[in-house]
Amino acid sequence: MTLIVDTKDILSDLIGFDTTSHRSNLALIDYIEKYLAKHGVHAHVLHAAEQAKANLIATIGPNVPGGVVLSGHTDVVPVDGQDWHTPPFKMTDKDGNFYGRGTADMKGFIAVVLAYVPVFTKAKLTRPIHLAFSFDEEVGCLGVQEMLPFLKENVPLPRLVVIGEPTSMQVATAHKGQYVMKTKVIGQEAHSSRPDDGVNAVVVAAELISMIDEMAQNSKKNGPFDDAFSPSYTTFNIGPISGGSAFNIISNYCEFDWEFRFLPTVDGPAIAKKYQQYLDDEVVPRIRMKFPHCNVTNEMWAYLPPLKSEPGADGESFALALAQRNDSTVIAFGTEGGHFQNLEFPVVVCGPGDIAHAHKPNEFVPVTQLEACGRFMQRLSEAMAT
Numbered sequence: 001m002t003l004i005v006d007t008k009d010i011l012s013d014l015i016g017f018d019t020t021s022h023r024s025n026l027a028l029i030d031y032i033e034k035y036l037a038k039h040g041v042h043a044h045v046l047h048a049a050e051q052a053k054a055n056l057i058a059t060i061g062p063n064v065p066g067g068v069v070l071s072g073h074t075d076v077v078p079v080d081g082q083d084w085h086t087p088p089f090k091m092t093d094k095d096g097n098f099y100g101r102g103t104a105d106m107k108g109f110i111a112v113v114l115a116y117v118p119v120f121t122k123a124k125l126t127r128p129i130h131l132a133f134s135f136d137e138e139v140g141c142l143g144v145q146e147m148l149p150f151l152k153e154n155v156p157l158p159r160l161v162v163i164g165e166p167t168s169m170q171v172a173t174a175h176k177g178q179y180v181m182k183t184k185v186i187g188q189e190a191h192s193s194r195p196d197d198g199v200n201a202v203v204v205a206a207e208l209i210s211m212i213d214e215m216a217q218n219s220k221k222n223g224p225f226d227d228a229f230s231p232s233y234t235t236f237n238i239g240p241i242s243g244g245s246a247f248n249i250i251s252n253y254c255e256f257d258w259e260f261r262f263l264p265t266v267d268g269p270a271i272a273k274k275y276q277q278y279l280d281d282e283v284v285p286r287i288r289m290k291f292p293h294c295n296v297t298n299e300m301w302a303y304l305p306p307l308k309s310e311p312g313a314d315g316e317s318f319a320l321a322l323a324q325r326n327d328s329t330v331i332a333f334g335t336e337g338g339h340f341q342n343l344e345f346p347v348v349v350c351g352p353g354d355i356a357h358a359h360k361p362n363e364f365v366p367v368t369q370l371e372a373c374g375r376f377m378q379r380l381s382e383a384m385a386t
């Protein structure tokens with residue numbers, strides 16, 4: 001199959017752009033825009049509101065309902081501090097695998113899609129194939145959220161959205177949702193020998209952390225449970241914490257990050273609300289009574305809506321046919337899928353490579369996976385032309 005040669009060349013080009021989330025992706029977007037133009041496909045480049053980044057959307061075929069959206073994110077996670085045996089931003093072809101940052105997550109998928117653009121343009125499509133490439137997925141799905149109004153306005157209800165995150169080409173129909181929060185506690189500094197003269201921000205943070213941990217224990221013990229997921233319940237984690245300045249000073253400041261990942265059937269916003277309620281009703285009044293400037297704030301800096309499966313839905317069976325699979329699965333990691341689902345678009349996650357190799361040194365995608373993804377694209381092209 002010669003298309004795998006094109007895929008390899010394109011993937012090699014894509015890996016060469018260091019699109020770590022904190023950097024610009026404009027050079028890569030420009031590359032894709034020019035590539036599409038070469039094949040007669042016009043791309044909409046939607047520049048980010050506040051950064052040197054852009055989303056790209058293109059439609060091949062008539063812009064009518066019933067199309068398929070192929071969705072990928074263009075950013076990658078950092079390589080800092082990782083032990084790479086090959087240069088991460090130069091693709092290496094070795095033992096049937098392509099190595100490099102983003103090969104699995106998820107430039108491999110984008111490369112296959114681009115390699116099939118000439119197939120799509122020649123296929124006399126009766127329904128459209130849309131390409132939707134975003135920025136800043138890895139730092140909270142920020143790019144796709146800027147893309148949503150454009151999609152809503154310009155993409156008539158598709159039959160299916162394929163999020164090409166690495167699932168080893170299995171069809172996944174659900175994942176958990178996620179909230180990422182930062183809690184900041186402002187206390188009152190004092191000499192440690194005079195506890196009544198201060199409010200210890202570290203102690204307040206500890207109280208909140210144990211409250212979060214209680215929610216975690218409760219969720220593990222009492223559910224709700226969904227055995228499709230592992231673990232089968234909503235999970236919580238406390239991330240970095242910092243605060244205090246010396247053992248003999250009552251700390252005036254402490255902050256910590258935390259997150260929870262909730263089952264699609266669980267009301268995630270209600271959990272965030274319960275925590276906020278506890279701050280507003282219990283903690284803040286208590287510390288303010290001592291010193292009016294004391295405070296606790298909790299800000300959400302990322303929210304990933306869950307992907308909910310729709311058993312027996314047309315989108316799922318269509319995806320299974322394209323992937324030539326009998327059964328769908330669920331995944332443990334989050335994607336942009338929930339955002340598309342909130343537009344009432346049917347969504348599956350299906351892409352080449354294994355998530356187990358993503359975000360790690362020596363990330364790779366097997367060539368056989370890219371070939372399987374190519375066959376998916378071939379069948380898609382045929383399905384949209386009939």
Ligand SMILES: [Zn+2]
Pocket residue numbers: 073105106137165
């Ligand atoms: Zn990804």
